[in-house]
Amino acid sequence: xxxxxxxxxxxxxxxxxxxxxxxxxxxxVAAVVLIFVAEAHDRDSAALxxxxxxxxxxxxxxxxxxxxxFRRAAYAPVVLMQVLAIPVGISLMQAExxxxxxxxxxxxxxxxALLLGTRGGRAVLEHGD
Numbered sequence: 824x825x826x827x828x829x830x831x832x833x834x835x836x837x838x839x840x841x842x843x844x845x846x847x848x849x850x851x852v853a854a855v856v857l858i859f860v861a862e863a864h865d866r867d868s869a870a871l872x873x874x875x876x877x878x879x880x881x882x883x884x885x886x887x888x889x890x891x892x893f894r895r896a897a898y899a900p901v902v903l904m905q906v907l908a909i910p911v912g913i914s915l916m917q918a919e920x921x922x923x924x925x926x927x928x929x930x931x932x933x934x935x936a937l938l939l940g941t942r943g944g945r946a947v948l949e950h951g952d
Contacts, residue, residue: 829942832937832941832942833891833893833937834891835937836890836901836933836937837887837888837891838887838891839887839930839934839937840883840886840887840901840930840934841883841884841887841888842930843880843887843904843908843931843934844879844881844882844884844885844886845880846926847876847877847879847880847883848876848877848880848881848884850876850880851872851875851877854869854870854873854876855869855877858870858873879904882904886900886904887901898938901934901938902935902939905935906935908927908928908930908931909928909931909932912925912927912928912931915927916928
C-alpha cells in the first residue's frame with residue numbers, strides 16, 4: 824500500500840470521526856434548547872446531556888482534525904471513543920432504538936476497522952508526529 828492509500832484511509836476515518844463529533848454537538852445544542860423549553864424535572868437531564876454531548880462532540884471534532892494530520896496523539900483517543908461507543912450502541916439496540924443504535928454502531932465499527940485493520944491506520948503510529 825502506498826502513501827496516498829494511507830492518506831485516503833486516514834481521511835475516511837477522520838471524516839467519520841468528525842461526523843460523529845458534529846452529531847454530538849448537534850445533540851448538545853438540542854439539549855441546551857430543551858433546558859429552556861422543558862418541564863422543570865427534565866432540565867437537569869437536558870443539562871447533563873448538553874454538557875456531555877458538547878464536550879465529547881468537541882473532543883471528537885478535534886481528534887478527527889488531528890487524525891487527518893497524521894497526529895499520533897489522536898490515535899488512542901479516537902480508538903477509545905469508538906470502543907466506548909459500541910456498548911452505547913448495543914444498549915440503544917436493546918432499548919429498541921434501532922435507528923439511533925445503528926447511527927452509533929456503524930461509524931464506530933468502521934473507524935475501528937480503518938484504524939486497526941488497515942496499514943493506513945497503522946501508518947499514524949509508524950510515521951505520525
